Amino acid sequence: xxxxxxxxxxxxAQHNRAxxxxxxxxxxxxxxxxxxxxxxxxxxxxxxxxxxxxxxxxEDLLAALLTRHHETLDQRRKSIEAExxxxxxxxxxxxxxxxxxxxxxxxxxxxxxTACRVNSALTPACLDVIGTTERFLRSAQEEGDARQDIVGxxxxxxxxxxxxxxxxxxxxxxxxxxxxxxxxxxxGTSKPSRCDNRSD
Amino acid sequence: xxxxxxxxxxxxAQHNRAxxxxxxxxxxxxxxxxxxxxxxxxxxxxxxxxxxxxxxxxEDLLAALLTRHHETLDQRRKSIEAExxxxxxxxxxxxxxxxxxxxxxxxxxxxxxTACRVNSALTPACLDVIGTTERFLRSAQEEGDARQDIVGxxxxxxxxxxxxxxxxxxxxxxxxxxxxxxxxxxxGTSKPSRCDNRSD
Amino acid sequence: xxxxxxxxxxxxAQHNRAxxxxxxxxxxxxxxxxxxxxxxxxxxxxxxxxxxxxxxxxEDLLAALLTRHHETLDQRRKSIEAExxxxxxxxxxxxxxxxxxxxxxxxxxxxxxTACRVNSALTPACLDVIGTTERFLRSAQEEGDARQDIVGxxxxxxxxxxxxxxxxxxxxxxxxxxxxxxxxxxxGTSKPSRCDNRSD
Amino acid sequence: xxxxxxxxxxxxAQHNRAxxxxxxxxxxxxxxxxxxxxxxxxxxxxxxxxxxxxxxxxEDLLAALLTRHHETLDQRRKSIEAExxxxxxxxxxxxxxxxxxxxxxxxxxxxxxTACRVNSALTPACLDVIGTTERFLRSAQEEGDARQDIVGxxxxxxxxxxxxxxxxxxxxxxxxxxxxxxxxxxxGTSKPSRCDNRSD
DNA sequence: TATGAATGAGTCTTCATTCAT
DNA sequence: AATGAATGAAGACTCATTCAT
Numbered sequence: 001x002x003x004x005x006x007x008x009x010x011x012x013a014q015h016n017r018a019x020x021x022x023x024x025x026x027x028x029x030x031x032x033x034x035x036x037x038x039x040x041x042x043x044x045x046x047x048x049x050x051x052x053x054x055x056x057x058x059e060d061l062l063a064a065l066l067t068r069h070h071e072t073l074d075q076r077r078k079s080i081e082a083e084x085x086x087x088x089x090x091x092x093x094x095x096x097x098x099x100x101x102x103x104x105x106x107x108x109x110x111x112x113x114t115a116c117r118v119n120s121a122l123t124p125a126c127l128d129v130i131g132t133t134e135r136f137l138r139s140a141q142e143e144g145d146a147r148q149d150i151v152g153x154x155x156x157x158x159x160x161x162x163x164x165x166x167x168x169x170x171x172x173x174x175x176x177x178x179x180x181x182x183x184x185x186x187x188g189t190s191k192p193s194r195c196d197n198r199s200d
Numbered sequence: 201x202x203x204x205x206x207x208x209x210x211x212x213a214q215h216n217r218a219x220x221x222x223x224x225x226x227x228x229x230x231x232x233x234x235x236x237x238x239x240x241x242x243x244x245x246x247x248x249x250x251x252x253x254x255x256x257x258x259e260d261l262l263a264a265l266l267t268r269h270h271e272t273l274d275q276r277r278k279s280i281e282a283e284x285x286x287x288x289x290x291x292x293x294x295x296x297x298x299x300x301x302x303x304x305x306x307x308x309x310x311x312x313x314t315a316c317r318v319n320s321a322l323t324p325a326c327l328d329v330i331g332t333t334e335r336f337l338r339s340a341q342e343e344g345d346a347r348q349d350i351v352g353x354x355x356x357x358x359x360x361x362x363x364x365x366x367x368x369x370x371x372x373x374x375x376x377x378x379x380x381x382x383x384x385x386x387x388g389t390s391k392p393s394r395c396d397n398r399s400d
Numbered sequence: 401x402x403x404x405x406x407x408x409x410x411x412x413a414q415h416n417r418a419x420x421x422x423x424x425x426x427x428x429x430x431x432x433x434x435x436x437x438x439x440x441x442x443x444x445x446x447x448x449x450x451x452x453x454x455x456x457x458x459e460d461l462l463a464a465l466l467t468r469h470h471e472t473l474d475q476r477r478k479s480i481e482a483e484x485x486x487x488x489x490x491x492x493x494x495x496x497x498x499x500x501x502x503x504x505x506x507x508x509x510x511x512x513x514t515a516c517r518v519n520s521a522l523t524p525a526c527l528d529v530i531g532t533t534e535r536f537l538r539s540a541q542e543e544g545d546a547r548q549d550i551v552g553x554x555x556x557x558x559x560x561x562x563x564x565x566x567x568x569x570x571x572x573x574x575x576x577x578x579x580x581x582x583x584x585x586x587x588g589t590s591k592p593s594r595c596d597n598r599s600d
Numbered sequence: 601x602x603x604x605x606x607x608x609x610x611x612x613a614q615h616n617r618a619x620x621x622x623x624x625x626x627x628x629x630x631x632x633x634x635x636x637x638x639x640x641x642x643x644x645x646x647x648x649x650x651x652x653x654x655x656x657x658x659e660d661l662l663a664a665l666l667t668r669h670h671e672t673l674d675q676r677r678k679s680i681e682a683e684x685x686x687x688x689x690x691x692x693x694x695x696x697x698x699x700x701x702x703x704x705x706x707x708x709x710x711x712x713x714t715a716c717r718v719n720s721a722l723t724p725a726c727l728d729v730i731g732t733t734e735r736f737l738r739s740a741q742e743e744g745d746a747r748q749d750i751v752g753x754x755x756x757x758x759x760x761x762x763x764x765x766x767x768x769x770x771x772x773x774x775x776x777x778x779x780x781x782x783x784x785x786x787x788g789t790s791k792p793s794r795c796d797n798r799s800d
Numbered sequence: 801t802a803t804g805a806a807t808g809a810g811t812c813t814t815c816a817t818t819c820a821t
Numbered sequence: 822a823a824t825g826a827a828t829g830a831a832g833a834c835t836c837a838t839t840c841a842t
Binding site for chain 6: 043046047049050
Binding site for chain 4: 825826827828829830
């Protein structure tokens with residue numbers, strides 16, 4: 001029943017863990033983060049106990065999944081840093097990247113929001129991303145491209161809110177895009193023509 | 201079957217209904233909209249059947265709760281319309297009112313979002329509020345105070361997203377306010393000094 | 401919402417009762433005998449209490465409904481008696497009439513079966529119909545057209561069983577008809593050509 | 601969460617499953633197939649979750665129960681095939697076996713009928729049994745012992761109807777037997793002496 | 801007499817997590 | 822290390838019937 005090339009290759013724990021993550025990733029992509037742990041374990045061909053050995057809490061599994069995406073996110077960060085000279089523009093692009101990361105799975109914004117409020121397995125990932133956001137923001141603020149009264153966490157939560165409202169894939173309408181635009185527009189200082197300088 | 205010792209003497213239907221709503225309101229305030237129907241019935245001292253007689257679906261209970269708040273919201277609308285001459289400022293104030301309405305209970309944004317996508321007992325309330333938002337927005341757009349490419353629903357969803365991110369009352373931090381400000385700022389056309397004209 | 405020409409005309413109890421029966425008949429026709437009493441009361445525009453005043457148990461309502469149909473059934477009986485000279489043929493036609501009566505509403509066979517076993521409000525109607533069946537059967541037996549070892553109740557239950565299996569309206573396939581044919585064939589004494597002497 | 605004082609030590613999965621089936625069998629025998637899953641779980645001394653682990657749907661439990669009986673049924677089939685030379689007689693005996701299988705529990709015919717119409721966990725069992733019936737029927741038809749216009753499904757439904765009418769064990773009266781006889785008689789071609797060749 | 805509010809046990813099912821094997 | 826059986830508290834909702842008004 002499904003599963004990768006090797007079904008529980010037993011080689012070593014790491015391989016098994018990776019396999020579980022592969023399966024979990026697909027499961028979350030297909031069904032959202034509310035898939036049951038049992039379903040993931042079953043699809044991965046392992047017992048629930050094994051799943052919990054690797055990821056004691058469901059949060060931990062989610063955190064591991066996010067870590068994977070974090071690598072992708074980090075590459076986008078590097079690209080932006082390398083390519084973008086304009087700080088405000090860099091922040092905008094970062095917000096886009098942020099949104100993609102947050103909408104990786106249906107229902108992901110919810111646990112991310114929780115992780116922002118109380119400590120959870122997802123908190124480190126959030127803090128890391130917030131830190132990067134803070135850096136982009138700071139540059140923009142120094143250039144006068146961003147309001148002084150906001151911090152990285154604000155932008156993170158704003159992007160999260162918009163990701164929540166837009167849904168993951170079902171962003172059928174243009175609302176999601178417009179909200180993202182509003183967010184990017186909103187954090188700025190007075191902008192004469194924010195709406196027309198978009199080329200992306 | 202059964203017939204406990206004391207059968208609530210029914211007093212008056214409306215009175216009882218109001219009592220249930222009072223209890224539900226407190227329960228939702230304390231525990232969020234995810235409180236169970238059974239818990240509400242128990243706390244109200246009525247059987248589950250009574251609760252369901254008044255509110256056939258949980259949605260209906262929530263809708264009734266919102267209707268209560270809607271009256272408050274409507275008064276704020278009237279105040280704004282009466283007091284505020286500047287269309288853009290009126291819209292801003294309306295967005296604030298919207299946010300308060302949406303954050304009445306922890307977890308409320310979720311069913312509201314659903315009601316925007318598929319029909320639910322909450323949909324009429326959403327449509328009504330969106331309609332009002334549309335009117336405020338239109339005025340602002342006519343005055344050149346708001347972007348032309350957005351509609352009432354966009355603002356509604358934006359406010360909803362921010363309400364979701366901010367949480368109900370437990371906002372604690374300033375993030376919620378800042379996000380609201382960003383939203384208000386974001387939908388505007390180029391604004392020379394949006395950040396400093398706030399007096400509220 | 402729906403209801404006959406006069407909504408609770410209040411003229412007198414009998415009229416009200418008849419109105420309820422009209423509504424109940426349509427409700428059972430549309431939704432089967434499992435419609436809730438509340439639904440019937442609501443559609444009839446009366447309180448549940450009024451419904452229960454006329455029909456203390458759901459069974460009683462069903463029994464009243466059957467009584468109505470019984471009149472139709474009785475006319476068929478008279479027709480058969482008047483037109484049919486051949487006792488065996490008369491029994492066959494009676495069995496058909498029986499089946500139509502039993503399939504008046506989806507789910508009706510169930511309470512009828514119960515009424516055959518234990519006393520219920522439907523029992524009198526059953527006994528009456530069984531009595532008639534007995535008479536038709538007896539004639540056929542005297543003519544040598546029916547097995548001697550069966551009684552009216554057997555045929556009644558056989559017809560009931562087939563009505564149950566065939567469903568009320570969803571008799572999409574030919575099974576129902578074939579089963580009825582089998583029943584009619586089965587109770588007979590040796591019949592050289594039962595399958596081909598059907599003209600109906 | 602919770603962790604009661606005694607957690608069933610799991611002994612052996614199969615053992616436990618068998619135990620649940622034993623309990624379910626007794627429960628269905630005593631109270632019919634409408635016993636609640638909770639009642640079965642309680643009586644078996646396991647949590648509801650355990651019950652549902654073994655049998656995800658109530659249907660599945662019922663199907664498992666039927667599978668047990670199916671083995672018995674299959675042995676009767678073998679016996680008939682081995683002992684009975686006369687195809688018509690073999691079919692008769694098979695119909696008897698069918699009836700016993702269907703009357704294993706009060707209320708069983710209902711889900712079986714459903715399984716004939718729409719797919720359910722019981723459908724495979726039904727199809728299997730219908731297949732066997734078809735084979736017996738075909739032989740009888742080839743010998744001229746059965747009407748040509750019926751198929752296995754018709755006989756299955758006929759037997760089911762009769763099982764429904766007769767009730768499980770509480771048949772008490774002779775009606776059930778007589779109906780079965782009628783069915784066996786009814787599907788036949790002209791039979792000179794069907795009523796007297798019964799020895800069973 | 802009519803009303804309709806109130807009852808509340810009962811139904812199936814889910815799932816994160818634990819722990820005996 | 823791995824397994825997968827066991828847990829059991831919830832949860833939303835139904836409906837025949839009763840009885841205060």
